[in-house]
Amino acid sequence: MMPTEGTKPIGRRVFLGTLGLGAAAIVAAPTVQKAWSGTLGELSQLDPTGVSGLLPNPGGFRYFSVAGHVDRADPATYRLTVGGLVDRPLELSLADLQAMRQTRVTREIVCTDGWSVEQVPVDGVRLSDLLDRAGVTGGAGAVRFTCFDGVYSESLTLEQARRPDVLVALQMEDKPISHNSGGPVRLYVAPMYFYKSAKWLSGIEVTEKVEPGYWEKTGWPVDAWLPGQEPGHA
């Protein structure tokens, strides 16, 4: 073995230095990240190649899907069904939905994974309008959502579903919702973390009790209120 005399423990210093840098970075991150995402967000507007999307933390939305592949829905043949504990089960086309009263909700969208997008205008039909149109029967207590990706599902209590900031969304940022963003129709539950806003929405079923959705079965909360959005919060 080499003698330790006349040698320096540089390896340990590099190791500890790296750890220290990382700890400092966690503290400094919120500030640095805002600047970085802001710059990158602006750059990506000017970047037709999409290369900026490969850089870390590009800001904006990130693509999440729990299915391997999702077939595109043809806007002409798309149908949304409303069923379960209702008087009049519905089968609505995109045009039917567009003909209903449109509501705009503009909030910060926050994902549990840590990314967020500020002030996103979302337009669509209030879920409560749809429920009224179908006529919820007695004994109903919850709403279950299914998706044409064949895998995802979500749930809300009937009380949550009737909030004015819960939409069956048709537009985001003044454009029809793209396939990758869950179009043509997705749920938008503004007061909750974004996983509640099921993409590729195809079915709404009024049920007696909450049936946990896809992520909820893996342990994520059913009531995924954003900080400050809990009912009763001043």
Next chain:
Amino acid sequence: MPETRSGVIPRRESPYVARFTRAERAIHYATAALFLFCIAAAACLYVTPLAHLVGRRHLVATVHEWAGVLIPVPVLLGLASHAFRRDLHEINRFHDGDREWLRAGGSDRRRGRFAGKFNAGQKLYASWIAGAVLIMVVTGLLLWNRFSLTWIPRSGVLFIHDIGFYLLGFGVAGHISKAVGDPEARRGMRTGLVRRTWARETHGQWLG
């Protein structure tokens, strides 16, 4: 029985020397495999075109999380190996030769004469990546931890984890490209043996 007359014919020095024991190689390959799973899954989660292609977020995230959190385990188990502990000691200590090696720079093709079992570049890389992996494990666990620990801003933790992904990616790519460029170094990690001539040239201080 006739007397054996060993020593009359000088025994030829073996052309190979032992560089890595079985334990050291096992540590290397276990870590490499976990790393590969972890980084491939990470790419499928966060590089948008790959995310489009692969989807299956729950499955991919589970592979990523478990592979990632297990990365330090082979090294920790490896501490039972005497040879591995000696490697760590070597990596930690910088000698005058290491300074010479760094000062000589990449253009000096004979700078290997200054290096011990590991050259200064290998020592710096190993020390850095050990720290970087720990940061990734800690930030990764914070992200895995769902809603708790909200006093640490999630977005900041994700940002560090993201940056770390790219830095580690570059680091490991550099490590692999060095190995690709040196078949003898690869033989060392594959079989445990390297040519004595290679050892003398590239790790001159190692065999004494």
